Amino acid sequence: SSPEDEAVALAGLRMTRRIMKAKALARFLPEEWKPGPERQSDAELLDAARDLGTTIFHPVGTCKMGADPAAVVDDRLMVHGCKGLRVIDASIMPLITSGNTNAPTVMIAEKGAQFIIEDAG
Template sequence: DDYRGEEIHPGAQMQRDEDLLQAAKDRLGLVYHPAGTCKMGTDPLAVVDERLRVHGLQGLRVVDASIMPTLVGGNTNAPVIAIAEKAADLITMDCYDG
């Protein structure tokens, strides 16, 4: 018609379910949010403490999705903002407490 052009991808020639599935497999990829790589806790595998400080180092904190134990069910943006807000509070308190 006057408003729409021809289908671009996968194309009008793709009519069988098997062909459409294969086209989707060929074109699509995974999108993921890395999380949980810098575990919080007191056990030997933990990277940061409850104040986000890296064990064994002074002046270094981890403030990102890597401290989350598991990936959240939605986008990681809001939880990481919350982690950053909490980190800002912790850093501010540490500055005033000496």
């Protein structure tokens, strides 16, 4: 996993712990089950995140769009360094959306089709 993914996982686990300790939740007696209160270090929490994490079947970002060195495609969905090759799917999203990925993926497909038509003419 990337350092960015690890930072997000750690922040999410620690935020969840802070929320569970909130006075507003005290009457519900929240108890941490996983990863478990005994896991405190970054390494222990990252191990837990790897064990417990899942894609939820909405993978994105494996061919992200952008200009940075980790980006695979440009703003017209062309693969950097490959003439005539495009990626037109959810993998170009640099980060997952906050909702279902279907609508953004359809939009990516529509824009990709438009780019192909424009470049063919």
